Amino acid sequence: MSLSRRNFVIATTVAAAGSTLLSACSSGNAGGGNGTPNAGATEYTGAKVTVGSKADSTGPAPEIPGAKKGGTIYGIAPDDFSHLDPQRIYFAYNSTVALLLHRSLTGYKIDSSGKQKLVGDLATDTGTASNGNKTWTFTLKDGLKWEDGSELTVDDVRHGFERAWAPFITEGATYAQAALTGKGGKWRDAYPGPYGGKHLDSIVTDKAKKTITFNLAEPKPDFNFTVAMHSYAAVPVKLDTKEKYDKQPVACGPYKIKAHTTDKSMVLVRNKYWDPATDSIRNAYPDGFEFDFGVETLAGTDRLIADQGNDQYAVSIYKGVPAERIQKVLTDPQLKKRSFNGLLTGSYYYWINTKRVTDLKVRQALIHAWPLQQIRQIYGGPSAGDFATSILSPDIIGYEKYDLYGKLTKPQGDPDKAKALLKEAGKEGMKIVYAFPQDPTYLKTKVVIENALKAAGFTPIIKPVDSTSYYDQIQQINNSFDVMWGGWSPDWPTAFTMIQPLFDGGAIGNGQNNVSQTNISWINDAIKKNAVISDQQEAGKAWAALDKRIMQEVAPIIPETFQRRFYLFGSKVGGAQFDPNFSATLLYKTFVKA
Amino acid sequence: MPPRLLTPYGIRQENPTAMFRFLVRRTLGAAVIMLIISALVFVLFYAAPRDPARIACGKVCTPETLALVRKNLGIADPLPVQYWEWLKGLFVGREYTSFGHCPAPCLGYSFQNREPVLSTILDRFPTTISLAIGSSVVFLIFGIGTGMLAAVKQGKTLDKVASSASLIASSMQIYVVGIFATYLLVDQLHLLDRANYTPFTEDPAKWAAGLLVPWLVLSLIFTANYTRMTRSQMVETLSEDYVRTARAKGLSRRTVFFRFAWRGAMGPIVTIFGLDLGTLLGGAIITESTFSLQGLGLLSVKAVSTNDLPMLLGVVLVAAAAIVVFNIIVDSVYALIDPRVRLA
Numbered sequence: 038m039s040l041s042r043r044n045f046v047i048a049t050t051v052a053a054a055g056s057t058l059l060s061a062c063s064s065g066n067a068g069g070g071n072g073t074p075n076a077g078a079t080e081y082t083g084a085k086v087t088v089g090s091k092a093d094s095t096g097p098a099p100e101i102p103g104a105k106k107g108g109t110i111y112g113i114a115p116d117d118f119s120h121l122d123p124q125r126i127y128f129a130y131n132s133t134v135a136l137l138l139h140r141s142l143t144g145y146k147i148d149s150s151g152k153q154k155l156v157g158d159l160a161t162d163t164g165t166a167s168n169g170n171k172t173w174t175f176t177l178k179d180g181l182k183w184e185d186g187s188e189l190t191v192d193d194v195r196h197g198f199e200r201a202w203a204p205f206i207t208e209g210a211t212y213a214q215a216a217l218t219g220k221g222g223k224w225r226d227a228y229p230g231p232y233g234g235k236h237l238d239s240i241v242t243d244k245a246k247k248t249i250t251f252n253l254a255e256p257k258p259d260f261n262f263t264v265a266m267h268s269y270a271a272v273p274v275k276l277d278t279k280e281k282y283d284k285q286p287v288a289c290g291p292y293k294i295k296a297h298t299t300d301k302s303m304v305l306v307r308n309k310y311w312d313p314a315t316d317s318i319r320n321a322y323p324d325g326f327e328f329d330f331g332v333e334t335l336a337g338t339d340r341l342i343a344d345q346g347n348d349q350y351a352v353s354i355y356k357g358v359p360a361e362r363i364q365k366v367l368t369d370p371q372l373k374k375r376s377f378n379g380l381l382t383g384s385y386y387y388w389i390n391t392k393r394v395t396d397l398k399v400r401q402a403l404i405h406a407w408p409l410q411q412i413r414q415i416y417g418g419p420s421a422g423d424f425a426t427s428i429l430s431p432d433i434i435g436y437e438k439y440d441l442y443g444k445l446t447k448p449q450g451d452p453d454k455a456k457a458l459l460k461e462a463g464k465e466g467m468k469i470v471y472a473f474p475q476d477p478t479y480l481k482t483k484v485v486i487e488n489a490l491k492a493a494g495f496t497p498i499i500k501p502v503d504s505t506s507y508y509d510q511i512q513q514i515n516n517s518f519d520v521m522w523g524g525w526s527p528d529w530p531t532a533f534t535m536i537q538p539l540f541d542g543g544a545i546g547n548g549q550n551n552v553s554q555t556n557i558s559w560i561n562d563a564i565k566k567n568a569v570i571s572d573q574q575e576a577g578k579a580w581a582a583l584d585k586r587i588m589q590e591v592a593p594i595i596p597e598t599f600q601r602r603f604y605l606f607g608s609k610v611g612g613a614q615f616d617p618n619f620s621a622t623l624l625y626k627t628f629v630k631a
Numbered sequence: 632m633p634p635r636l637l638t639p640y641g642i643r644q645e646n647p648t649a650m651f652r653f654l655v656r657r658t659l660g661a662a663v664i665m666l667i668i669s670a671l672v673f674v675l676f677y678a679a680p681r682d683p684a685r686i687a688c689g690k691v692c693t694p695e696t697l698a699l700v701r702k703n704l705g706i707a708d709p710l711p712v713q714y715w716e717w718l719k720g721l722f723v724g725r726e727y728t729s730f731g732h733c734p735a736p737c738l739g740y741s742f743q744n745r746e747p748v749l750s751t752i753l754d755r756f757p758t759t760i761s762l763a764i765g766s767s768v769v770f771l772i773f774g775i776g777t778g779m780l781a782a783v784k785q786g787k788t789l790d791k792v793a794s795s796a797s798l799i800a801s802s803m804q805i806y807v808v809g810i811f812a813t814y815l816l817v818d819q820l821h822l823l824d825r826a827n828y829t830p831f832t833e834d835p836a837k838w839a840a841g842l843l844v845p846w847l848v849l850s851l852i853f854t855a856n857y858t859r860m861t862r863s864q865m866v867e868t869l870s871e872d873y874v875r876t877a878r879a880k881g882l883s884r885r886t887v888f889f890r891f892a893w894r895g896a897m898g899p900i901v902t903i904f905g906l907d908l909g910t911l912l913g914g915a916i917i918t919e920s921t922f923s924l925q926g927l928g929l930l931s932v933k934a935v936s937t938n939d940l941p942m943l944l945g946v947v948l949v950a951a952a953a954i955v956v957f958n959i960i961v962d963s964v965y966a967l968i969d970p971r972v973r974l975a
Contacts, residue, residue: 116933117744119743119744204699204702204703205703207687207688207696207699207700207703208687208688222693222695223693223695225695225696225699280730280745283745284745298754299744299746299751300744300751300925300933301754301925331923331925331929332923333920333921333923335810336813336921336922336923337923339810339813339814339818340825342818343817343818345817345818345821345825503679503681505681505936505938506679506681506682508685509681509682509685548685548692548693548694548697
């Protein structure tokens, strides 16, 4: 999800109970494979996401050494999943359970080191593009079934796309709808939805051949990444209960819902009709999962530290260890052994409002002045993440590390350089309005930011903003802020999903995501050009070059950190590892230790 | 003759329908208060610069989608219309396109989890009641007991210890004591169970075991207050003329203490207890958050942080009702205990 809106709300809820700093960017299928598995490591060691072959897409998933079937894994979390209807799933934490219940045409196969491959999930491979990337065809695997034993067909896959038009579906991703209709944001006008008996003209299914073909209005070379999102998971036409589906969805993944008391608990049991031979992604060792909701992050962490009773078999579903307990976890070898960590899918930035701060030199001075080290110290020090210097995050295909403003050598800020630039611009003492969400963590970071701005010759004006409406306020184009804290998480690991929404001139507007209001013709043109490059590795190079040029010639953001989270698990849990897409525990790889 | 003052016949002699009239009047007053509170919550909710529709609106939130969300949530109409619909739902129920009929008293559906508000509140209320009643028993026994002891032993070591201890305990914070108690009693010494809620009807032993730590922690703060209050009330009552008269007439110290002085001191304590219990039934926010107990307190925090107006309204109304009802009960009981207070 853009700008971590929903998860931000969660973070503030938890903060009310005195726990965490900012939370993960939430998103659909985002990010790539750099969940550095070494506790405490702060350098990227993972590789970029690759696209897998047909063989990679063929089940079963590779066995995990030492794993065995059986038992129950317990999960704890502060909040219940807000949606179970796949078309209403966009936020990362909902996807942690969706991975156990739902399946999309493609998905990410993650190895024990966190490296990822895009593979066919329901489809036999990652799809075939033709017609200049405007036509995409996928073939379904054999043996796919719903939890009632009925066959999962191409019509069910199509239904998962068409349901997005239902009036009660407003939360999901909209990429495919726009691409299938060519109407951009007006995609709803193009089709009345599946419940009147009509189908989208742009999706063609062949039941006999088990193929589904998407005829897109514009070239989309990374459409096979788009369809990995849970917003596009299959839903059985015959078992669709419309609004009620959100409470009781029908599973085609390895587990199904046996019981669910909203906001309190959920019990998952095996879906006996799921055939591991059809699934190259999921292991599914436990016989079931039992989730306990309403456990605040600090209390949940303390339960996992205490490691008593059923908590020995427990994992934190999606919440990392809060700042209060990080040192304990890092310094106690026994606890450190029961933890894993990874970088969040998104990046954290400070947007510079280019409509208000019009001088490039001033924007560059702001970047030089920014006290990254002091900010990270407040987040918890080096274990809290790595300094960011680019727009793209390390997970993105094509990411290249650079340091245009010497932020890695002087992370504490370079007030002299900033002052010199301000002098050149003739803007010494310039007022800078800094906005941030009112939250205990950012109330601390604003102090070091204010000091750094003063040291660099700016006159800072500090504006705390109500945290629940923060994004609504900074996304107003006539806002009165110069620099704004924020985060961005991509929906899949190609650079288009980061650069287009944030820097395309067409994405400026109230409620839109181009918060810096950057509207420069060479950027807009490059986005159009890069978006249609077929080879994703080639495209990656072009995007990385654009990333660097934007930061050099426009400097519309101050990159802050790629944040790291640590997660604890009980002493009898095996296979616990970081989910690099959804910043959570990868539940389907866990097992109960003998 | 002080013992006669403690019987309610003075009221009956004076006006047999006084109690009934009192109750009717207070109930009507309570209804007006609730109406005002609900209207205030409605207005204040929309006065804040936040939009509940944005949470259910996707990443690229177009005005069309936002309008659709508003319609789905039932917040597309002007504020007075929304309030009227909500109010009507309380008495005659409501029809929802997506959920069907919501029978009266309908508090609506949660924006956040799309469950009926009333059933969620009814689901959470037993946890809050258990927490409130259980801790009340603990703090009343210990608070009043210690306070009386301190009063009897006024100026002696026991009094000093009890007074100082209560001062220290009353300055403690639940979120500190709660985490410490869990760490010590549950994680380290394994003496007590980790806080959790099992319905009383399911397993009374488990119910009590799971709530013992929260009861003790919540009681710690209240016990201290009740100790100090009981002590000061008792000391004051013991210096009253009628107590001295009773002693002078030859009644034993024990009789005077328990039959006269104790009852005389109870009036203000009953008042405070009624208000405390009402507040606790509205949800012990910090206690429930500290122990992750799914009661009304935690529900209200979540409702605020997720812009969930129907849930917020529901919880606020229940909390307000608890306080109003206990106020009425306190006033009635007070009049029974002390006929100097009239119900007029």
